[in-house]
Amino acid sequence: MACNQVFEDELHHYLNHELTYEEEINLKHHIMSCRACQKHYQELKRVDQKLSDIKDVEVPSDLKCNIMAQLPKDSRFKRGRKIVKEHPMISAAVAFFIMLFISTLMNYHSNQQMSLSKHEGVVTQGDRVIIPEGEIIEGDFIVRNAEVVLEGQIRGNLTLVNSQVIDHTIHHGDQFNKYNHHVEGKVVEIDQYVHWIYHKAENEIKSFMTFVTP
Amino acid sequence: MDFRLNQLIKQVKKGNHEAFGEIIDNYQHAIYQHCYRMLGNHHDAQEMTQETFVRAYTNIQTFKKKNKFSPWLYRIATNLSIDWMRKKKPIHILDQPVREDQQQTLLDQINSEEKTPEERFETKELNETIQEVLLTLPTKYRSVIVLRYVRDLSLQEIAEVLDLPVGTVKTHLHRGREALREKLVEVNRS
Ligand SMILES: [Zn+2]
Numbered sequence: 001m002a003c004n005q006v007f008e009d010e011l012h013h014y015l016n017h018e019l020t021y022e023e024e025i026n027l028k029h030h031i032m033s034c035r036a037c038q039k040h041y042q043e044l045k046r047v048d049q050k051l052s053d054i055k056d057v058e059v060p061s062d063l064k065c066n067i068m069a070q071l072p073k074d075s076r077f078k079r080g081r082k083i084v085k086e087h088p089m090i091s092a093a094v095a096f097f098i099m100l101f102i103s104t105l106m107n108y109h110s111n112q113q114m115s116l117s118k119h120e121g122v123v124t125q126g127d128r129v130i131i132p133e134g135e136i137i138e139g140d141f142i143v144r145n146a147e148v149v150l151e152g153q154i155r156g157n158l159t160l161v162n163s164q165v166i167d168h169t170i171h172h173g174d175q176f177n178k179y180n181h182h183v184e185g186k187v188v189e190i191d192q193y194v195h196w197i198y199h200k201a202e203n204e205i206k207s208f209m210t211f212v213t214p
Numbered sequence: 215m216d217f218r219l220n221q222l223i224k225q226v227k228k229g230n231h232e233a234f235g236e237i238i239d240n241y242q243h244a245i246y247q248h249c250y251r252m253l254g255n256h257h258d259a260q261e262m263t264q265e266t267f268v269r270a271y272t273n274i275q276t277f278k279k280k281n282k283f284s285p286w287l288y289r290i291a292t293n294l295s296i297d298w299m300r301k302k303k304p305i306h307i308l309d310q311p312v313r314e315d316q317q318q319t320l321l322d323q324i325n326s327e328e329k330t331p332e333e334r335f336e337t338k339e340l341n342e343t344i345q346e347v348l349l350t351l352p353t354k355y356r357s358v359i360v361l362r363y364v365r366d367l368s369l370q371e372i373a374e375v376l377d378l379p380v381g382t383v384k385t386h387l388h389r390g391r392e393a394l395r396e397k398l399v400e401v402n403r404s
Contacts, residue, residue, distance in 0.1 A: 008392075009388070012384075012387070012388040012391060015391070016369070016384070016387070040395075043395045043398070043399055044391060044392075044395055046395075046398065047391055047394045047395045047398060048391070050343075050344040050398075051344065051359065051362075051363035051364075051394075052363055053344075054251065054344065054345075054363060054364055056243070056247050057246070057247065057250050057256070057259075059242055059243055059246045060246075060256070060260050063238075063242055063246065063260060063263060063264065064235065064238050064239070064242060066260075066264050067238055067242075067264050067267045067268060068231065068234075068235060068238075070264065070268045071231060071234065071268060071271050072271075072272060
């Protein structure tokens with residue numbers, strides 16, 4: 001044991017590197033002349049050395065896996081469910097647009113072939129669609145990837161997707177009145193995918209809105 | 215605080231497992247060393263390290279931005295380890311009598327084993343003894359000693375981990391060293 005408590009404390013402060021230069025000199029002087037403190041110092045120094053020599057051990061390789069397996073479920077999914085619960089309308093709308101986008105995309109890609117609204121009396125020749133003279137289509141009419149020969153009448157709208165009207169009866173005059181004789185509704189020409197989606201979305205939204213707000 | 219760590223914690227608060235995985239990568243070594251020296255064996259160290267990280271994850275909302283992360287983690291590990299030792303029978307205490315009716319302690323047994331002093335010096339002295347003796351320390355001293363020597367934390371950092379005044383940390387460090395000194399002298403006396 002150190003000869004008194006003050007020197008014992010000093011020894012610890014020394015190990016903590018807390019002594020000033022002068023304090024250290026004084027302590028060392030004392031240690032040289034006091035056997036009790038010398039022994040105490042050596043014993044403490046050995047403890048200090050042994051503790052400092054402690055080597056790191058290897059971490060088990062399955063540690064991280066075990067932790068990850070014990071974590072509560074990823075709550076980002078929980079949050080998703082919460083949003084659905086709190087905002088059913090917004091969630092439904094988001095889900096609807098995702099569905100719409102996917103179905104449109106699929107539609108578009110599977111419809112490089114010519115197609116048209118079903119209607120008796122409409123004649124197809126290759127990729128040409130002929131609405132013969134005297135034929136009257138009561139509703140809307142949609143044509144995709146085709147040339148349209150328009151000789152009959154459409155009471156609703158005519159939508160042309162990647163299609164054009166080749167009208168042999170030739171109406172002179174401006175573009176806007178080109179179809180007036182044959183189409184009572186609007187004529188919409190869509191020849192790009194983005195437009196097609198927009199157009200489709202516009203109609204879907206209308207029907208969606210009438211669905212949610214009857 | 216480290217920018218990346220801040221980002222990760224933000225992600226973990228949103229419940230992101232992947233971000234927490236990165237935190238585990240960064241701290242598992244440190245926490246494992248701490249637990250191993252506190253508890254003295256791999257089985258318990260693994261158990262407590264895992265529990266530390268699971269607790270950190272489930273309590274991440276209580277972690278405030280102004281706090282430092284690693285002292286927070288060390289504190290969880292220390293508290294869990296101390297609780298664990300309390301629940302578990304203290305099988306490592308060398309000073310306990312081996313049997314109720316005997317006065318001989320485990321320490322006496324180690325000392326009286328049939329070995330030459332040289333052999334004892336080599337096997338015990340090098341690395342085993344210090345860990346065994348460490349385990350005989352009261353947990354409040356052991357925590358400070360392990361954080362100081364094994365984890366190389368400053369006294370100020372240890373004070374943060376244990377939520378104690380720096381003065382108290384110093385006292386524990388000194389008493390811990392003294393206790394170790396006495397035990398080592400005891401072990402070597404034969
Ligand atoms: Zn002295």
